[in-house]
Amino acid sequence: MTSRIGDLVVKTRDPDRLSRFWCAALGYEVSARDQTGVAISGAANASTILFERSDDNPGDGALHLDLCPTDRSQADELERLLSLGAKPTDVVPSGCWHVLADPEDNKFCLMAKRIPAEPADFHN
Template sequence: MSAALSWKLVIDTRDAQPLADFWAAALGYEVEDPSALIAHLRSTGTLPEEAVGEHAGHAVFRGYAAVRHPEDPYDPFTGIGRGRRLLFQDVPEPKTVKNRLHIDVHAEPGGLDDLVARLETLGATRLHEVDKGPAGHWWVMHDPEGNEFCVA
């Protein structure tokens, strides 16, 4: 049997930094801090200034942000996670149709209503409730950029 592959989920965005903030808060993840890598690349002259922005007091790569699970390994120099990770990248075109891939967020037993309410305070919106009886009960929601996700 071969080892599990390393992976990340990449999500197209209009504004990567705020969406990374939303998903970090929603999932209990950490927003990656690439400021040490950016400082190094700036000092060597290999990173153009137009590629750098600032968010939450840190230097960031303009148009990119990532979040990682707080217990997973990461490279302390680059800030890049080596485990469960979401990468957000700005694209020029707007979202126009339903996602073909989405995230399911699971509540603690009996905690669905509380989790949905907490996600709404972070900027999510409810789309519709699905009740399949014994097969399941969940909410379809939008993140702040309109990407669908489910809360069960």
């Protein structure tokens, strides 16, 4: 038996704002909300992302997300993410990825690699 990631926790000054951005970026929905923050979820077997209220948001933390387009080109997905409020960073794109920042300056990468919209079933 192994473990799996249940939640990814992102410290944030404004859980509502950041959860709206990531719901739109990932196609997730809010699954829980309380005084500590907002949780968003996608497919049944996908990890939940919890945006936890904190006054100490590092902005450039050790954990970041790598996004892969599912139904469009990297260029089209870049345009979509920028329209949602993502910002380019000073990191020069490699051709394989773009380094962006969400509305609270948490960096994430947009990869060129496309992945299927539905996660693979590893139990077959």
